[in-house]
Amino acid sequence: xxxxxxxxxxxxxxxxxxxxxxxxxxxxxxxxxxxxxxxxxxxxxxxxxxxxxxxxxxxxxxxxxxxxxxxxxxxxxxxxxxxxxxxxxxxxxxxxxxxxxxxxxxxxxxxxxxxxxxxxxxxxxxxxxxxxxxxxxxxxxxxxxxxxxxxxxxxxxxxxxxxxxxxxxxxxxxxxxxxxxxxxxxxxxxxxxxxxxxxxxxxxxxxxxxxxxxxxxxxxxxxxxxxxxxxxxxxxxxxxxxxxxxxxxxxxxxxxxxxxxxxxxxxxxxxx
Numbered sequence: 519x520x521x522x523x524x525x526x527x528x529x530x531x532x533x534x535x536x537x538x539x540x541x542x543x544x545x546x547x548x549x550x551x552x553x554x555x556x557x558x559x560x561x562x563x564x565x566x567x568x569x570x571x572x573x574x575x576x577x578x579x580x581x582x583x584x585x586x587x588x589x590x591x592x593x594x595x596x597x598x599x600x601x602x603x604x605x606x607x608x609x610x611x612x613x614x615x616x617x618x619x620x621x622x623x624x625x626x627x628x629x630x631x632x633x634x635x636x637x638x639x640x641x642x643x644x645x646x647x648x649x650x651x652x653x654x655x656x657x658x659x660x661x662x663x664x665x666x667x668x669x670x671x672x673x674x675x676x677x678x679x680x681x682x683x684x685x686x687x688x689x690x691x692x693x694x695x696x697x698x699x700x701x702x703x704x705x706x707x708x709x710x711x712x713x714x715x716x717x718x719x720x721x722x723x724x725x726x727x728x729x730x731x732x733x734x735x736x737x738x739x740x741x742x743x744x745x746x747x748x749x750x751x752x753x754x755x756x757x758x759x760x761x762x763x764x765x766x767x768x769x770x771x772x773x774x775x776x777x778x779x780x781x782x783x784x785x786x787x788x789x790x
Contacts, residue, residue: 519549525559529567544584545570576603616641619754637731637743639750644784646725647685648710650678652717653703662688665704666771672715673706681707689763728784729756732767736776743783751787760786 526533539545540557545566547557569590573583582599589595652669656662665688684707691701705723712720729751731743751758767780 519558519560522547522557522559525563525567529564529571531567531571539570539580542580542584544580544587576600577607578603637733637746639729639731639747641727641729641754641756641787644685644723644726644728647681647707647723649685649687649705649721649723650708650712651703651705651719651721653689653691653701653719654717655699655701657699658697659700659702662702662704663770665702668717669704669706672718673708673712676712676715678708678712679710681709683707686766686769687763688766689761691761726760726786727788729754729787730765730782730784732780732782734768734777734780736779737781740781740783747783747785751785755790756787757790758785759788762786 520528522533522536525531526536529536531539536545536557540547545563548560548563549558550556551558566587569587570583573586574580578586578599586596586599589599650669650673652665654665656664685705686707687705689703689705691703708720714720729747731747731750733739733743750756762783762785765782765784767782768778770776770779773779
């Protein structure tokens with residue numbers, strides 16, 4: 519028989535933790551002296567202590583370890599536990615790798631890019647959505663309101679129901695910056711079934727992966743935000759994969775104060 523201190527040394531489990539294992543019924547001493555209260559363990563309990571230690575190292579909680587130990591002599595049941603934990607750890611590793619990449623990107627940009635922390639770029643997937651859409655060439659970018667007025671006029675007559683969340687998006691289809699007559703499509707997320715109108719088309723937009731940055735304020739910030747996104751795309755080894763678009767979370771139609779506008783700049787991307 520081993521006193522708790524000796525068992526602690528041999529099993530590499532602290533006395534405090536051995537006492538906790540005893541309290542929750544995970545590893546009960548072979549014998550407890552009724553007079554002194556001293557705990558004694560058997561050498562044959564060392565494999566169990568090592569098993570518990572190994573499962574903890576894999577990331578299992580103590581409550582789950584109790585369940586796993588009940589199936590330890592059932593290879594199929596044990597395999598199921600391990601496969602579930604493997605999937606969890608892989609997902610955690612993926613998230614951790616993404617966080618590390620984000621940290622490394624910011625660290626590398628500090629001192630080189632004054633907008634490194636002003637505009638935080640994130641990788642996200644825009645879900646599939648049904649939209650009411652108008653696409654036209656308009657005189658200039660700052661006359662985009664023409665399209666929104668036309669869209670709202672036509673869908674109001676049709677009693678179109680907006681989706682929740684409702685994305686108000688402007689897609690810029692030109693391959694370059696156009697000084698005149700840019701090709702712009704606006705989209706508003708809706709739900710239900712509707713017939714196309716004279717200028718409004720109802721269509722399903724597939725999901726898409728984007729690098730995006732959200733900012734508050736007037737549109738004079740757009741160039742700096744675009745630069746921040748371009749740096750992120752380069753540093754994280756992505757490439758552009760489609761027409762960029764803006765999501766208007768708070769638009770000029772909702773507030774006349776530019777300081778209150780909230781815009782998300784999105785660039786479709788794919789891994790190189």
